[in-house]
Amino acid sequence: MPALPSSLIEPLWDQFAALIPAHVDTHALGCHRPRIEDRVVFDKLVQVLVLGAAYERIADSTCSATTLRARRDEWIAAGLFEELEDICLRAYDQIVGLDLGDVTVDGCIVKAPCGGQVAGKSPVGRGKLGTKRSLLVDAAGIPLGCVIAPANRNDSPLLRPTLAKLARFDEGLGVGLPDRITVHLDAGYDSAKTRDLLHELGCESVISVKGFPLQAGARWVIERTNSWHNRGFRRLAICTDRHDRVIDAFIALANAVIITRRLIAQAWFTHRWDSRPARQP
Structure with missing residues (x-):
């Protein structure tokens, strides 16, 4: 069962994916194993946030706990979680109004x-x-x-x-x-x-x-x-x-989820879109 409904996770992922910089392979021989898809890591970090489970319990054959931590730190260093929160705030202000x-x-x-x-x-x-x-x-x-x-x-x-x-x-x-x-x-x-x-x-x-x-x-x-x-x-x-930087990142991601949920709940009465939930959130 997904940690969040698709009506929430999909718009969040679409915005987050647009922020992720292109990966540059710096291995001298270029013989790394295939890189885990960013979407897989993002979904598992959302599960860590919502369920509170350890990385080792979320990890499986598709993504290891080491990869989760490494990609999390990579995204934190790039400031992606704060940027996602800013995008959600801007969208809420444009459609509903802060x-x-x-x-x-x-x-x-x-x-x-x-x-x-x-x-x-x-x-x-x-x-x-x-x-x-x-x-x-x-x-x-x-x-x-x-x-x-x-x-x-x-x-x-x-x-x-x-x-x-x-x-x-x-x-x-x-x-x-x-x-x-x-x-x-x-x-x-x-x-x-x-x-x-x-x-x-x-x-x-x-x-x-x-x-x-x-x-x-x-x-x-x-x-x-x-x-x-x-x-x-x-x-x-x-x-x-x-680490405070990790806590700040998870708070920013949680805020992005809350803002998006409230945006969908408010816009459900006034707007129509293809992925609009069939029922009021």
Whole structure:
């Protein structure tokens, strides 16, 4: 059974395949074994992301675990996963429209049993190793960027690098930022330091106040997106990768899947195309 339905995997692969540079064989004698097809490796990396299985368990006669890791690192070095995420964001903005006037930031702690570059003692996991994702989403919960850090890092110091992800819309994506941006935050960010930062960046804010009952407001969308990450992608819920570049790549690939799924769900009512699902996603 495929890790993702064909209505998702096919458009993602079409865009990803167009980004892959032509392979140049550098072997002195040109006697390498036939190169594994990129599509085979891509499908297996999607399985690793969704199922959370080890590379050795995903590997079979068509592709070894060593090839999976080598091709993954090759694509990470070329920045292909981030480019795929950018393409999905651009397509969503053109067809549906990103709502950047109201953005939300929040942290999510997950297990990191293997340790690594961004693992630390979790304050909610009895001191076991964990990783924190500081996520940025738009008003509809579309993931716009993510910063990873050890689980024992506070949310507040991660706010600046997380909001810096908005720069990609002015620089690379060409979407453009609205004149007025309101940042929605929970009570963990309720401090003068946070308000000074938002004033410096020219952003308005809606911050839950400490000591009062839960004030969800417009922040519920980020809780849903965190749920999409953790329930839809086992590799993100239990982070077994030790290198930050690999974690960032898998988060970018997961974001591309989420954005494409939401794009299909929204466009299903307004557009027609040959591979359109027969039922509403």
